[in-house]
Amino acid sequence: xxxxxxxxxxxxxxxxxxxxxxxxxxxxxxxxxxxxxxxxxxxxxxxxxxxxxxxxxxxxxxxxxxxxxxxxxxxxxxxxxxxxxxxxxxxxxxxxxxxxxxxxxxxxxxxxxxxxxxxxxxxxxxxxxxxxxxxxxxxxxxxxxxxxxxxxxxxxxxxxxxxxxxxxxxxxxxxxxxxxxxxxxxxxxxxxxxxxxxxxxxxxxxxxxxxxxxxxxxxxxxxxxxxxxxxxxxxxxxxxxxxxxxxxxxxxxxxxxxxxxxxxxxxxxxxxxxxxxxxxxxxxxxxxxxxxxxxxxxxxxxxxxxxxxxxxxxxxxxxxxxxxxxxxxxxxxxxxxxxx
Amino acid sequence: xxxxxxxxxxxxxxxxxxxxxxxxxxxxxxxxxxxxxxxxxxxxxxxxxxxxxxxxxxxxxxxxxxxxxxxxxxxxxxxxxxxxxxxxxxxxxxxxxxxxxxxxxxxxxxxxxxxxxxxxxxxxxxxxxxxxxxxxxxxxxxxxxxxxxxxxxxxxxxxxxxxxxxxxxxxxxxxxxxxxxxxxxxxxxxxxxxxxxxxxxxxxxxxxxxxxxxxxxxxxxxxxxxxxxxxxxxxxxxxxxxxxxxxxxxxxxxxxxxxxxxxxxxxxxxxxxxxxxxxxxxxxxxxxxxxxxxxxxxxxxxxxxxxxxxxxxxxxxxxxxxxxxxxxxxxxxxxxxxxx
Numbered sequence: 001x002x003x004x005x006x007x008x009x010x011x012x013x014x015x016x017x018x019x020x021x022x023x024x025x026x027x028x029x030x031x032x033x034x035x036x037x038x039x040x041x042x043x044x045x046x047x048x049x050x051x052x053x054x055x056x057x058x059x060x061x062x063x064x065x066x067x068x069x070x071x072x073x074x075x076x077x078x079x080x081x082x083x084x085x086x087x088x089x090x091x092x093x094x095x096x097x098x099x100x101x102x103x104x105x106x107x108x109x110x111x112x113x114x115x116x117x118x119x120x121x122x123x124x125x126x127x128x129x130x131x132x133x134x135x136x137x138x139x140x141x142x143x144x145x146x147x148x149x150x151x152x153x154x155x156x157x158x159x160x161x162x163x164x165x166x167x168x169x170x171x172x173x174x175x176x177x178x179x180x181x182x183x184x185x186x187x188x189x190x191x192x193x194x195x196x197x198x199x200x201x202x203x204x205x206x207x208x209x210x211x212x213x214x215x216x217x218x219x220x221x222x223x224x225x226x227x228x229x230x231x232x233x234x235x236x237x238x239x240x241x242x243x244x245x246x247x248x249x250x251x252x253x254x255x256x257x258x259x260x261x262x263x264x265x266x267x268x269x270x271x272x273x274x275x276x277x278x279x280x281x282x283x284x285x286x287x288x289x290x291x292x293x294x295x296x297x298x299x300x301x302x303x304x305x306x307x308x309x310x311x312x313x314x315x316x317x318x319x320x321x322x323x324x325x326x327x328x329x330x331x332x333x334x335x336x337x338x339x340x
Numbered sequence: 341x342x343x344x345x346x347x348x349x350x351x352x353x354x355x356x357x358x359x360x361x362x363x364x365x366x367x368x369x370x371x372x373x374x375x376x377x378x379x380x381x382x383x384x385x386x387x388x389x390x391x392x393x394x395x396x397x398x399x400x401x402x403x404x405x406x407x408x409x410x411x412x413x414x415x416x417x418x419x420x421x422x423x424x425x426x427x428x429x430x431x432x433x434x435x436x437x438x439x440x441x442x443x444x445x446x447x448x449x450x451x452x453x454x455x456x457x458x459x460x461x462x463x464x465x466x467x468x469x470x471x472x473x474x475x476x477x478x479x480x481x482x483x484x485x486x487x488x489x490x491x492x493x494x495x496x497x498x499x500x501x502x503x504x505x506x507x508x509x510x511x512x513x514x515x516x517x518x519x520x521x522x523x524x525x526x527x528x529x530x531x532x533x534x535x536x537x538x539x540x541x542x543x544x545x546x547x548x549x550x551x552x553x554x555x556x557x558x559x560x561x562x563x564x565x566x567x568x569x570x571x572x573x574x575x576x577x578x579x580x581x582x583x584x585x586x587x588x589x590x591x592x593x594x595x596x597x598x599x600x601x602x603x604x605x606x607x608x609x610x611x612x613x614x615x616x617x618x619x620x621x622x623x624x625x626x627x628x629x630x631x632x633x634x635x636x637x638x639x640x641x642x643x644x645x646x647x648x649x650x651x652x653x654x655x656x657x658x659x660x661x662x663x664x665x666x667x668x669x670x671x672x673x674x675x676x677x678x679x680x
Contacts, residue, residue, distance in 0.1 A: 002342040002360075009599070009620065011523035014533055016384050017599050017620035020342075020360070044356050107658025121461045132658060183351035184663045193354055259349070259357050279619040280349065280357035318447025318472060323524045 003037035004331040006277070007284040009315070011324040019284030021260065023275035023335075025296055026200040028210035033271055033296070034335040039200075042180035042193035043276045048257030050137050051077040051223050052173055052202060053189075056165040057140050059219035062147030066096040068140075073226035074233035075136030079256060081236025082111025082131035089233065090130050093139035097146045104129035105156045106138045106187035113236055134187035136233070141166075141189075156188040163190055173205060173212075174198040186258060196274040199263055203272030207253065207265030224253045224265065240286050240310070244293070247306050252293060260285040266296055283326060287313065291328045295336040343377035344671040346617070347624040349655070351664040359624030361600065363615035363675075365636055366540040368550035373611055374635070374675040379540075382520035382533035383616045388597030390477050391417040391563050392513055392542060393529075396505040397480050399559035402487030406436040408480075413566035414573035415476030419596060421576025422451025422471035429573065430470050433479035437486045444469035445496045446478045446527035453576055474527035476573070481506075481529075496528040503530055513545060513552075514538040526598060536614040539603055543612030547593065547605030564593045564605065580626050580650070584633070587646050592633065600625040606636055623666060627653065631668045635676040 007019040022037025032039075054076045057063050063073060072093050080086035094100055111117050111131045120127060129135060138155075141162045145152045150161040157163060170192060171178050180193040204210070206224065209217035227234045231245025234255070244254050253265040260277030262285050273292055277284040290311055294304075304311070313326040347359040362377025372379075394416045397403050403413060412433050420426035434440055451457050451471045460467060469475060478495075481502050485492045490501040497503060510532060511518050520533040544550070546564065549557035567574045571585025574595070584594050593605040600617030602625050613632055617624040630651055634644075644651070653666040 011384055011531070012521065014382070014384070014521045014523065016523070018618050020619075042354070044351055044354070105659070107660075109658050118461050121458050122464075124462075181352065181354045183354065183356070184657060184661055186657045186663070188657055188659050188661060191351070278358050279360075279621055279624075281619055281621065284619075317524060317526045317528055318449050319445070319528050320447075321524055321528060323526070 001038065003278055005329050006036065006332050007287045007326060008329055009283070009324060009326050011315075016324065019277050019279060019281055021275060021277040021284065021288060022196060023273060023288060023292060024196045024200040025271050025273045025292065026197065026204055027271050028201065028204040028208045030197075030201050032197070034339050036331055036335045039196040042195050043199075043261065044183055044191045044193050044259065045199055045263065045274070046185060046191055046257035046259060046261055047079045047134070048255050048261045048263040048274070049170065049199070049202075050079070051206065051227070051253070051255060052170055053137065053166050054140055054223055055169045055173070055216060055219050057144045057147070058222055059215045060147065062143055063222075065147060066093075066143050068093060068096065068143070070226035071230040071233050072136075073223060074230040076140035077223060077227055077255065078136045078234045079133040080136060080233065081113035081239065082116045082127070082133065083113050083236055084116070085232065086136065086236070087130040090135040090139045093136065094142060097139075097143045099142055099146075099152065101128055101130045101135075103142055103152050104132070104135055104138050105154075106132040106134045108132060132187060138187065158182070158190045167192065170194075173202040175201070196276060199274035200272045203253075203263045203265045203274060204270060205272070207267035207272060208270050210270075224267075225250060227253060240289070243307075247303070248297075252297065254289060254293075256282070256285065262286075262289045264289065264293070266293075268298070269296060271296060286310075287326050287328055288332065291332050295333065295339070341378065343618055345669050346376065346672050347627045347666060348669055349623070349664060349666050351655075356664065359617050359619060359621055361615060361617040361624065361628060362536060363613060363628060363632060364536045364540040365611050365613045365632065366537065366544055367611050368541065368544040368548045370537075370541050372537070374679050376671055376675045379536040382535050383539075383601065384523055384531045384533050384599065385539055385601055385603065385614070386525060386531055386597035386599060387419045387474070388595045388601045388603040388614075389510065389539070390419070391546065391567070391593070391595060392510055393477065393506050394480055394563055395509045395513070395556060395559050397484045397487070398562055399555040400487065402483055403562075405487060406433075406483050408433060408436065408483070410566040411570040411573050412476075413563060414570040416480035417563060417567055417595065418476045418574045419473040420476060420573065421453035421579065422456045422467070422473065423453050423576055424456070425572065426476065426576070427470040430475040430479045433476065434482060437479075437483045439482055439486075439492065441468055441470045441475075443482050443492050444472070444475055444478050445494075446472040446474045448472060472527060478527065498522070498530045507532065510534075513542040515541070536616060539614035540612045543593075543603045543605045543614060544610060545612070547607035547612060548610050550610075564607075565590065567593060580629070583647075587643070588637075592637065594629065594633075596622070596625065602626075602629040604629065604633070606633075608638070609636060611636060626650075627666050627668055628672065631672050635673065635679070
């Protein structure tokens with residue numbers, strides 16, 4: 001069964017491209033509020049669950065032991081753009097564990113920030129592992145390794161104490177034994193496939209604390225507060241997770257993952273959501289996320305005004321001429337008929 | 341009816357993302373050799389038909405009148421990477437019409453070539469319209485305008501003599517009145533929606549000349565030869581159209597278009613092909629094209645060896661670790677069962 005079309009890309013009113021996908025909005029008890037498509041098919045959540053992967057660092061007291069600031073914890077949850085503000089925070093986290101960027105095992109890529117890339121090129125410099133969008137998460141893993149008294153080297157491996165601790169936390173918050181399969185993520189750590197149903201419920205719990213013990217509740221609240229206080233750290237200037245954080249602050253926690261994934265906590269409603277665009281396109285996953293937030297959160301006229309261009313994106317060509325739109329299909333809004 | 345899944349992106353053996361699409365392989369008389377999905381749904385061919393848009397320039401003698409070289413004609417058919425070899429050829433074409441880059445109305449974007457972009461950044465320079473991937477096509481349009489004795493300014497508009505001549509040629513080679521709708525392309529010229537069935541037949545005719553008058557036959561052959569002789573001009577180093585041209589030369593003409601389109605002529609078989617990935621993804625359209633070429637052309641062991649990594653692409657992460665594959669689905673190969 002094909003998942004339904006959720007986003008259409010038009011050119012002069014004609015649909016040029018189509019994106020199919022699936023999403024689940026679920027409360028902390030597991031009751032489905034709204035869904036489309038097959039929410040029991042396992043998906044790789046990729047970077048969308050970095051906040052969950054950060055739980056062991058915080059709930060066991062290591063974040064406090066190493067004196068990590070809220071901005072640094074936001075970076076631990078981040079897929080950052082590689083701006084200096086991000087790389088400097090990664091250096092600071094590593095220093096608190098007595099380490100440097102040399103300990104990072106995430107690999108190297110150019111910053112997604114064009115500004116940051118241009119600066120490196122002008123300096124005749126090359127990017128380092130600190131510019132990898134996952135360097136904050138990896139710096140957090142290295143703190144966890146030190147906290148656990150484990151050898152830092154090899155911390156990305158599935159059998160290292162760090163990844164065992166992360167897997168254990170994920171299995172608990174997903175309420176699954178993680179037997180749906182595992183792959184290797186872009187930054188070399190394991191990524192565990194999980195049905196959207198479990199993923200959305202985990203994010204409902206992240207927002208409410210329901211079903212978590214006291215230390216996990218406190219850790220979840222701390223991580224959400226940290227990202228809400230420093231949204232530029234979780235992504236970067238002009239990126240959707242940062243824009244949503246800057247506007248909504250603690251009203252919502254959102255996080256993107258590669259291949260068209262988003263997860264979000266909606267503490268006001270006690271709901272969590274998870275979505276996956278079948279084909280992995282970010283333009284579609286962002287459009288779906290915004291429509292889901294508009295459908296699930298009480299949006300004021302100010303909220304709508306802040307995101308009006310992104311709720312109804314206009315496509316312009318190299319001369320700035322409007323050539324088309326990115327619009328959500330009725331399959332998406334129809335799922336919320338009757339949802340109060 | 342959903343078009344079938346043609347390409348799957350796996351991570352450790354699990355399908356992470358899926359790409360649906362449609363394709364048609366058709367001979368010059370319009371007989372379908374193989375197809376998948378709805379080939380009568382109009383699609384925007386975008387840049388995949390630049391070679392057809394170049395016909396009026398060549399078949400009416402203007403290319404010869406202005407003394408355009410084969411390399412320059414290849415650039416007229418190109419979506420180039422903005423390397424110096426491309427921008428210099430665009431300047432040369434414009435000079436032959438007594439014009440400069442200031443006459444280009446395609447808009448400005450950074451070169452897709454990272455090398456070319458880095459060079460600009462290091463020089464503290466900004467890109468110009470010459471770096472636009474369509475600048476060769478637009479330089480050809482300006483030659484056509486001069487040949488037609490039309491005011492160059494406004495040559496991108498649908499009512500300008502240049503675009504009227506292009507539309508007339510497209511309608512003839514598609515054998516349709518182009519009433520399926522029109523949009524504005526990235527470079528501001530009109531793009532006309534056309535069913536894949538018509539598009540594939542047009543490319544069969546481009547390869548065989550069947551159904552074309554003598555001057556169009558000669559123009560089609562000249563353009564194909566020009567691209568085959570200078571494949572680096574039609575895209576750029578490391579890009580698929582260039583790689584295919586460098587290896588197969590006149591055995592195949594391929595051209596990519598935005599939003600997951602490819603068109604190709606297979607003169608050895610007398611067939612044309614057209615494909616569209618529903619969601620517009622290039623990684624999928626390239627995978628589909630390669631499988632279609634492998635299914636429709638007589639490939640030697642050397643041919644297979646030249647494209648072995650692209651026929652079965654391995655996905656590696658930032659540390660070079662294999663994390664997955666891009667593979668075609670059985671829906672694709674099944675369409676060729678019984679095709680000799």
